[in-house]
Amino acid sequence: MEEIDEYADAVLAALDLVPPGRITSYGRVAQYVGRSLGRGGPRQVAKVMRDYGASVAWYRCVKSDRSLAVEVAWRQAEMLSSEGVPLRNGRVPKEYWFDLPS
DNA sequence: CATGAGGCCGCCT
DNA sequence: GAGGCGGCCTCAT
Numbered sequence: 168m169e170e171i172d173e174y175a176d177a178v179l180a181a182l183d184l185v186p187p188g189r190i191t192s193y194g195r196v197a198q199y200v201g202r203s204l205g206r207g208g209p210r211q212v213a214k215v216m217r218d219y220g221a222s223v224a225w226y227r228c229v230k231s232d233r234s235l236a237v238e239v240a241w242r243q244a245e246m247l248s249s250e251g252v253p254l255r256n257g258r259v260p261k262e263y264w265f266d267l268p269s
Numbered sequence: 270c271a272t273g274a275g276g277c278c279g280c281c282t
Numbered sequence: 283g284a285g286g287c288g289g290c291c292t293c294a295t
Contacts, residue, residue, distance in 0.1 A: 236289035
């Protein structure tokens with residue numbers, strides 16, 4: 168039994184809960200997932216996204232300060248723009264923030 | 270509100 | 283087995 172996929176699956180599922188045009192943070196997802204599986208952290212979520220994120224709306228996940236991760240900022244900015252999320256000075260306005268169920 | 274300095278949790282050399 | 287790093291977070295200045 169590979170619990171590894173279980174974690175990844177949970178992360179992807181959590182991200183899938185974020186509606187189009189909205190965004191959340193890595194930490195928020197990590198906390199949401201961690202509550203169920205009892206492990207993982209923000210960075211681990213990022214890791215999962217880098218591997219499996221291609222199949223989900225990874226771009227709906229930003230930093231806690233609502234800025235974009237520098238490594239993907241360029242792509243993410245374009246994707247968010249498509250979702251109708253305007254970046255204000257490199258940061259997403261908090262009106263677009265989506266709180267995951269705790 | 271913008272920066273800076275720890276710290277946390279796993280994973281990879 | 284030890285050390286270093288990451289699509290980060292939080293608290294303090």
